[in-house]
Amino acid sequence: MKFLAISGSARRASTNTAMLRALRAAAGADHAVVLHNGVGMLPVFSPDLEGEALPAAVAELARAVAEADGVIIASPEYVRSIPGGMKNAIDWLVSREELVAKPIVLAHASHRGDDMLQQLRIVLATVSARFNEEIFLRFRLMALSPEEIAARLAEEAAVGEMRAFLNGFSRFCAEG
Known part of the structure; x- marks a missing residue:
């Protein structure tokens, strides 16, 4: 099963x-996790740029979504809301076919962010019949520092959680 993992953060040191990198590393032989961390590189959504004028970065994101069996989104919270880059990425995909029936789940790297997660759940349930x-x-x-994050996510319990998450998502995707 191939999953596209989209980070909603444009920050280089994003948790x-x-x-998502740790999730990719924890994936067993049955799963491939492809990371997309380029939401900050997408131009601001404009319907005038759809169709033949579609920017290459948007076409690449749409292609990656189309090639995946499912999409995992992990996003930070900015001012109790969905970050602009993440919302912009969704805006680019909303009028396209790739996301409409694509299985989508969420992951989150903080104990905070419940307001953003609720908003993201509403948006994703609107754009995909399989959220x-x-x-x-x-x-x-x-x-946590990057070193502390790596150590925490390399712990046996964390790897087990990530594998259980991927296995559960895989079963959901297979339900078709």
Whole structure:
């Protein structure tokens, strides 16, 4: 099963991106996790740029979504809301076919962010008939150094949680 993991953060030292990298490393032979951390590189959404004028970065994101069996989104919270880059990425995909029936789940790298997560759940349930809010992965990584995050996510219990998350998502995707 191939999953596209999208980080909603544009920050190089993002805890959400670090968590998605660890998820990719924890994936067993039955799962491939492809990381997309380029939401900050997408141009601001404009319907005038859809169709033949579609920017290459948007076409690449849409292609990655189309090639995946499911999408995992991990996003930080900015001012109790969805970060602009993440919302912009969703805006680019909302009028396209790739996301409509794509299985989508959330992961989160903080003990905070429930307001953003609720907003993201509403948006994703609107754009995909296969958004599943029950399958959810959360680690409390906020304020940890990159080294501490790597050590925490390499622990046997954390790897087990990540594998269980991927297995549950895989079963959901297979239900078709």
